[in-house]
Structure formats: structure tokens, C-alpha cells
Amino acid sequence: MAIKDKIFKAAKGFRGRAKSCVKIARNRVEKAWQYQYRDRRNKKRDWRALWITRINAATREHGVRYNEFINSLTAENVCVDRKILAELAVNEPKSFKALVDRVRYMRGMD
């Protein structure tokens, strides 16, 4: 495949002449690749922020804040990470509640 064809293949869906004219497309495609490099690192941060938001919302339903929740989990040596905690909060609410109840007990809230 010629280099020009590779550029156009990578430029599918771009706006305006960036998908059809070689000079403009190459610039935008290179920018896209640079963004991909940067955003592979950002993606990890974004996901973590989302998980924290979800865990915060889920624990507050049970009267516990995110910081208290994480503090107690680390004190208990529970190593479940935020990705799994967020998934439990969404898909396994009873198991998540079991964790929150444990935290409430250890903090003397009950």
C-alpha cells in the first residue's frame, strides 16, 4: 500500500479536506497519532476518575463518603481496586453493600 493510501485510510471520518487532500490529511493524521500517544496515558487517569465518582455516589447511598470508604478498606487490608469496586457498585449492589456495611461497622457508624 502506498504511503498516501495509508494516510487516507487513517484519515477516514475526518472533517473537510483533511480526509481527501494529502497534505492536509497527513498533518491531521500525524496529530491524531500524537493525540493517541498522549491519550493512552490520559485514558488511565480518566477511567480512575470515573470509577472514583461512581464509588462515591454508591457509598453515599449508604451514608458513607468515598474518602471514609477507601480509608477503611486500606485499614482492613482489602486490596480490591477501584475498577472492581465501581463495577460491583453497578452490577453487584449486594456485594458492594456488604463492603460498605463492613466499613460502617469498623468506623462505628452502626
Add this chain to the structure above:
Amino acid sequence: MSRHVARRAFSLATSVAPARAARAATAPSTSFARAVAAFAPSSSSPSPSPPLARAFASGLTINGGVTPAVDAVPESIVLVPREEAPAIDAERGVEVRPKDVFGVVEVRSHQFKVSPDDLIFVDKIKDVEVNDVVRLPRVLMLGSKTRTVIGRPTVPGAEVLALVEEHVRDGKKFIFKKKRRKNYRRMNGYRAQLTGLRVLEVRGIEE
């Protein structure tokens, strides 16, 4: 390939403990119990005679041996009795089997919430071939319909059995670096080596 589910791997499994043979003898109802029964060295009970229904698109079957991928799915599909028939999720159009048990397993610093039948992708495991069963010993949490087991940090004695389904390379990622107006441009490609593990069983909690 969606990487959101995936990654990282584990130790070789030795033979399944003889205690499992007792479980194999009691007519298991789920296909997973049948799959585990196939691995159990059943000295007292006869080996399960009906061929196992489980076959994957890659051409593998649980009871060992590789069938041609073309023939694998059609000949190995066995009609599941109505009481076991998985629910069909009309919106998504895929079969959704109710998951009775889940475990949170940590594999090389990545954690997965797995149930039987799940496919996870981990970094390539060395010295493991397709169709080997692998034991993942670091289980952080277990859950079923009626109880939750929280490990601190692990649940002692719990483990997850997984079948090595494939060794595969990830999709290509481009590493492109450029400094403008400095005549500097670098382009590299990278494909990670992965192992696909099909979770067979989550041990340590009753269903």
C-alpha cells in the same frame, strides 16, 4: 479488540484434586460442572460418557483435543434442556446466561471480576499451551447470590480455574512522536502478546 475487560496471567495447574471426583459423580446439572468433571481424575466413578457440549469458535473443546475450527461449533452444539436455557437479552441480541458466582481475581497486578464463561486477556503466559488449564490463586473477593466473601487481601484456599484458549497478539498501536519545526519524527508500531483465558470455575464459594 476491547481491552477493557482484559489482562495479565498465572501459574501452571497441577492435576485437579481427587476431592473433585466426588462432585463429578453426582450428576452435575450445569455445563461447567460437566467441564470440571472431565478434568477430575475419577478413579471410582466412570468418566462422563456424553461428549461435552462446550466448544469455542477457536476450535477448542474442554475435554481436550483440538477440532478443526470449521467443524467445532456445528457438531458440538448440544441442545440445552429448557430449564437450563440461557435467557436471551432481546435488546442486545446475545445470550445472557445468569451468573451465579463471581470472583475478583488478581493476575499480575491487574484485577478482574470473573464468572464462569468469561473470557479475559492477560499478558502472555510462558510455557503454557492452548488447552491447558491454569490455576489463578490470588482471589480477592467472592460473591454468590446469598453471600459475599471479602478477602484481606486474599481469600485463603480460593482459586479460579481457567482454560487457555489462545495465544494472540493485540491490535496494533502506533507510537508516534513529533517535534514541530525541529525535523524530528519517529514512528513505531507495537502489538502486545496476550493469552486468552476462558474462566471455567470459581472455587471457594458455593453457588
